[in-house]
Amino acid sequence: MKKFLLPLAVLVVVVGFLGVGLKLNPREVPSPLIGKAAPPFSLPVLHQPAKTVSNTDLKGQVWLLNVWASWCVTCREEHPVLVELARQKVVPIYGLNYKDKSDDAKAWLKQFGDPYVMSLVDEKGRIGIDYGVYGVPETYVIDRDGVIRYKKIGPVTPETVRDKILPLVKQLKG
Amino acid sequence: MRSALAALLACAALSAAAPLHAQMREAPPIAEDPALEARVMHLSTELRCLVCQNQTLADSNAELAIDLRNQVREQIKAGRSDEQIIDYLTARYGDFVLYRPPVKTTTVLLWAGPFVLLLAGLAGLVLTLRRRARAQAAERAGGVDAAARERAKALLDEPGGRA
Incomplete structure (x- = not known):
């Protein structure tokens, strides 16, 4: 019996x-x-191509940056959650339209609703690289000082909003 | 017969055209500077593609991998060193982007683990061999102890035994 104790212990650890x-x-x-x-x-x-916005323009507020594209299937899954979050008006959502065609992007927003204060166009994906984007959708929570506080890779779910994003936003605003 | 010949010719024509076609689709502007390209490829084999995680940047054809290779190429052209480029990528994607994880307190187990297991295995082997050798030596020396001898004798002498 004792003979089996050691292998059993090893098995338990491995399992x-x-x-x-x-x-x-x-x-x-x-x-x-x-x-x-x-x-x-x-x-x-996206909707005013002549106008550019920089990160310093967004300082002084807590905001979400959501990386999305019209070619991204998972973004469709996540989109209703963002629309609902935008409706609550707790935190502004800015979109980063990643490696997309602007016409497709606009049509997509028309079809599924536009939760974004504005979407910024990252046509070549350069800013995406700076933000370490490797799988759209990705979502960042950025605080008043422009510091990234949280990053969600993959679709934002109602649970993510309830358990992570909203409490964090509340804390950052408070 | 004629249709067979035609089919054969068509096959030959297709197989001649196919590689040409593939080349036309895949050939990026490599030839400009082979030395530069060699460095891009060398550096890319040290970096992980984040989309298809078991491939290096050099192997992967994912769009992000192509973008990142272009970044590497641009930065080499701009005269940055390999270390600077690797720092650039780890600042964005973390150590995960390195195919060879750096030795750190969090990765000591990863690096030392196999050697620790090897040593433990060797130690176990040596101990077992020694114990066995000792047991065999004792047997050769007629070292079956008195009590065991007594028991064996009792069994052999047992009346009504199977033998």
Whole structure:
């Protein structure tokens, strides 16, 4: 009996590790940008291409940056959640229209609703690289001083809004 | 017969055209500067594609990988060193972007783990071998102890035994 104790203990430890491993999502790469200043940008506005907006224009408020594209299927899934969040008027949502065609993007917003205060056009995806974007959609919470406080990779769900985004926004505003 | 010949010719024509077509689609402006391209590729093999995570930037054809390779190329052209480019990418994507994770307190187990396991295995092997050698030596020396001898004798002498 005693002979089996050691292999059994090893098995339990291995199963423990494997169990934890199953729950981890390898797609979620922790961002090194959290707690750092949001990278600077100066980008044209989707609906007013002549106008450019930079990150310094957005300082002094807590805001969300949502990276989206009309070609992104998961963005459709997430979109109603953002529309609902925008309706509550708790926090302004700015869109980063990532590697998209502006006409497609506008048509997409017309079809599904536009939760964004404005969408900024990152046609070549350069700003996306600065923000460490690797899988659209991604969402950032940025505080008054322009520091990134939270990043959600993948679609924002009602649970994310309830458990992460809203409490954090409240805390940052308070 | 004639249709067979036609089919054969068509096949030959297609197979001649196909690689040409593939080349036309895939050939990015590489030839400009082979040395530059070699450095881009060398650096890209050290970097991970974040979309298809088990591929290097050099292997991957994901759009982000192409963008990142272009970034690497631009920065090399701008005269930045390999370290500067790697710093640029880790500042945005974290250590995960490195195919070879750096040795840090959080990665000590990762780096040292296999060697620790190897040592533990070797230690186990040596111990087992030694124990076995000792047991065998004892046996050779007729080292079956008195009590065992007694028990064996009792079994053999047992009346009504199977033998």
